Amino acid sequence: MPEAHSVAGLGSEEASIRVFMANRPDYPLTGPAGQLLPANGTLIENINRECGNGWRKVFNVYAKWVFALSESTGQTRGISSWQQYRDELLLTEQGSTALWFEAPEHFNPARLNIVMGKTFAGTLGLTDSVEWLTADFAVCLRRSLIVTPYFDYRQLTNEKIGFLNHLIRCRPTLLKQAMGRQT
Numbered sequence: 047m048p049e050a051h052s053v054a055g056l057g058s059e060e061a062s063i064r065v066f067m068a069n070r071p072d073y074p075l076t077g078p079a080g081q082l083l084p085a086n087g088t089l090i091e092n093i094n095r096e097c098g099n100g101w102r103k104v105f106n107v108y109a110k111w112v113f114a115l116s117e118s119t120g121q122t123r124g125i126s127s128w129q130q131y132r133d134e135l136l137l138t139e140q141g142s143t144a145l146w147f148e149a150p151e152h153f154n155p156a157r158l159n160i161v162m163g164k165t166f167a168g169t170l171g172l173t174d175s176v177e178w179l180t181a182d183f184a185v186c187l188r189r190s191l192i193v194t195p196y197f198d199y200r201q202l203t204n205e206k207i208g209f210l211n212h213l214i215r216c217r218p219t220l221l222k223q224a225m226g227r228q229t
Contacts, residue, residue: 052079056089057137057144063112063158065197067104068166070147071097082146084139090132100198104145107197109136110204112143115211153189158220163196182206183213190220 053075057064059082071093077083094102109132116122116131125131135141149170153159161167167176167184176184176193182201184193194210195201202210214220 053077053083055146061144065160067162085137159191167193
């Protein structure tokens with residue numbers, strides 16, 4: 047039987063949107079080492095309950111961002127709110143999202159890669175190899191990579207979610223990677 051915490055993250059292995067962060071929830075996530083565990087109907091709710099408000103913010107901001115991106119491109123797939131998106135599609139096998147709890151070996155340029163937080167970007171050695179557009183956002187088009195603020199209401203505000211989605215929509219390569227599985 048696999049050990050707890052052996053999975054690399056949550057979501058779909060085929061996700062078109064891959065978010066990388068420096069930490070993982072203190073919650074038993076079992077599955078094959080190095081692979082993703084798709085969220086079932088209660089996994090996100092259970093992590094929120096057991097691991098606190100910080101994880102609730104991460105999942106809520108992730109859902110708000112992806113739902114807003116889907117709305118802006120007319121690809122909501124019958125989902126009417128970010129809460130419904132979080133509860134039904136976020137980090138599921140059927141969804142287009144993944145959340146990695148560790149550094150990637152490499153960034154797949156055929157996917158949209160998001161590094162959550164400037165500090166984690168520095169840990170990955172990315173701060174000098176990306177183009178900083180603002181104090182909070184950087185891109186590397188060759189890697190289909192965007193560095194964003196941490197997924198927290200105070201750091202990735204609604205205004206900054208709007209900027210992130212504008213950034214993706216204005217760069218056809220990034221938009222294609224982000225919407226790859228949703229079309």
